[in-house]
Amino acid sequence: MPKILIIEDDTSFCQMLQKFLTRHRFDVSISYSLKEAQGKLRESIFDVILSDVRLPKGDGVVLLSKIKEEYPQTQVILMTGYADVKTAVNAMKKGAFDYVTKPFTPDEILSVITNALNIVSLKEYRNPAIKKDAPREETSKRYFLVGESESSKKLQQYMNLVAPTNMSVLLTGESGTGKEVTAKAIHQASNRKNQSFMAVDCGAIPKEIATSEFFGHVKGSFTGAMEDKIGHFEAANGGTLFLDEVGNLSYEHQIQLLRALQERKIKRVGSTKEIYLDLRIIAATNDNLMEAVEKGNFREDLYHRLNEFSLEVPSLRDRREDILLFANYFLDKANKELNKEVIEFSVETKQILHNYPWPGNLREMKNVIKRAVLFTEGSIMYPDSIAEEVVQSPNRTVQPKMFSKSEFEKESILNALKQANFNKSKAAKILQITRKTLYNKIKQYHLEA
Numbered sequence: 001m002p003k004i005l006i007i008e009d010d011t012s013f014c015q016m017l018q019k020f021l022t023r024h025r026f027d028v029s030i031s032y033s034l035k036e037a038q039g040k041l042r043e044s045i046f047d048v049i050l051s052d053v054r055l056p057k058g059d060g061v062v063l064l065s066k067i068k069e070e071y072p073q074t075q076v077i078l079m080t081g082y083a084d085v086k087t088a089v090n091a092m093k094k095g096a097f098d099y100v101t102k103p104f105t106p107d108e109i110l111s112v113i114t115n116a117l118n119i120v121s122l123k124e125y126r127n128p129a130i131k132k133d134a135p136r137e138e139t140s141k142r143y144f145l146v147g148e149s150e151s152s153k154k155l156q157q158y159m160n161l162v163a164p165t166n167m168s169v170l171l172t173g174e175s176g177t178g179k180e181v182t183a184k185a186i187h188q189a190s191n192r193k194n195q196s197f198m199a200v201d202c203g204a205i206p207k208e209i210a211t212s213e214f215f216g217h218v219k220g221s222f223t224g225a226m227e228d229k230i231g232h233f234e235a236a237n238g239g240t241l242f243l244d245e246v247g248n249l250s251y252e253h254q255i256q257l258l259r260a261l262q263e264r265k266i267k268r269v270g271s272t273k274e275i276y277l278d279l280r281i282i283a284a285t286n287d288n289l290m291e292a293v294e295k296g297n298f299r300e301d302l303y304h305r306l307n308e309f310s311l312e313v314p315s316l317r318d319r320r321e322d323i324l325l326f327a328n329y330f331l332d333k334a335n336k337e338l339n340k341e342v343i344e345f346s347v348e349t350k351q352i353l354h355n356y357p358w359p360g361n362l363r364e365m366k367n368v369i370k371r372a373v374l375f376t377e378g379s380i381m382y383p384d385s386i387a388e389e390v391v392q393s394p395n396r397t398v399q400p401k402m403f404s405k406s407e408f409e410k411e412s413i414l415n416a417l418k419q420a421n422f423n424k425s426k427a428a429k430i431l432q433i434t435r436k437t438l439y440n441k442i443k444q445y446h447l448e449a
């Protein structure tokens with residue numbers, strides 16, 4: 001359950017807010033003064049702090065600087081009266097996530113908190129299967145999960161670095177690795193987060209209408225232009241434009257795109273009016289764009305404009321340590337979508353998921369798990385629910401036919417217990433199951449010492 005600390009000297013307002021947020025399944029602590037808040041901060045780590053700007057014996061902005069220094073993963077939302085808005089804006093420059101002006105509506109505060117929690121998920125790693133303070137249902141609400149492998153951590157680190165800048169980012173990586181969600185997460189962590197994020201699949205736009213799709217048109221400018229139309233550039237103005245499959249742009253549209261980016265202005269087709277752009281571009285490609293440049297299929301000048309900062313989103317094969325983390329994440333999502341209650345994977349299922357090469361990366365995993373959840377009848381997912389091609393993959397190192405399901409499970413549990421020196425908590429961690437499940441299995445297989 002996400003942890004929230006409210007710092008507010010108006011006791012009845014503070015308690016009312018606490019009740020409201022507790023009803024919405026947040027773990028809420030309150031403090032009526034800065035001193036009290038400092039004590040709470042020493043005791044726990046909070047995901048979000050909601051603080052009044054004006055507090056007796058100090059103010060929320062001073063506290064903010066301290067929090068940002070000591071607990072950088074905690075997001076701070078300031079609550080302010082009308083007269084304090086200027087202070088709140090200054091506070092945002094110092095790292096506050098956002099501010100809300102009193103009086104605010106329940107919807108307003110919930111929406112700001114949800115946005116802040118999305119950023120928290122970008123900044124910290126939380127393993128839904130292991131960490132007790134991050135129940136899986138909360139984690140599955142987040143659209144971007146950070147892995148624990150070295151390559152995921154590196155990706156995360158670079159994302160944090162580039163997000164607050166205006167630099168164009170070129171995302172590379174195989175299909176299904178998460179380039180679009182990475183682009184969205186960068187947008188969410190930038191100061192454009194309250195503006196639009198527009199995703200355009202350059203490979204899906206027919207060549208004949210691409211100019212009008214990008215830049216818009218005015219009524220009557222060509223046959224079929226029945227109404228004025230806003231293009232993607234204009235729609236994303238102020239925010240971020242994500243150009244997916246940018247390598248598929250025709251040469252003519254590459255020139256148009258380059259011109260728009262250089263001049264920072266566009267005209268709708270059939271119009272003479274110039275529209276000034278304030279856009280951040282994030283582009284993505286599965287192709288080797290440098291090779292396309294060498295072959296003369298992609299303009300070098302455009303390549304350099306798009307590639308002010310490049311990020312490679314790793315394939316799932318290159319971040320095997322993340323496989324079970326993502327599998328649990330997709331399991332939770334599928335449970336919600338299909339209204340099922342599959343709690344965990346059997347030991348053998350985990351081996352299968354772990355050993356499969358995942359050529360379609362996270363997209364494939366999401367689909368495989370959703371389908372398997374649909375086929376699972378009880379609360380544990382066994383291999384018979386998983387698509388044949390995944391179970392039969394030649395890359396599997398474990399041959400399930402060697403053991404019956406229970407023999408295999410018993411063997412794995414014994415191995416884990418031995419490895420953990422018969423410490424059950426450690427063994428449960430190795431097996432990635434809860435302690436309760438481990439105790440039940442030990443009983444079932446008569447493995448008590």
Ligand SMILES: Nc1ncnc2c1ncn2[C@@H]1O[C@H](COP(=O)(O)OP(=O)(O)OP(=O)(O)O)[C@@H](O)[C@H]1O
Pocket residue numbers: 142143144145146173174175176177178179180181182244286362363366
């Ligand atoms: N870090 C992540 N956290 C949560 N979900 C993710 C993550 N990365 C990818 N996914 C999920 O995996 C699927 C594929 O992601 P996405 O569409 O961003 O991939 P892509 O690299 O843009 O694919 P393509 O190149 O085919 O367009 C999506 O359903 C997305 O939600």
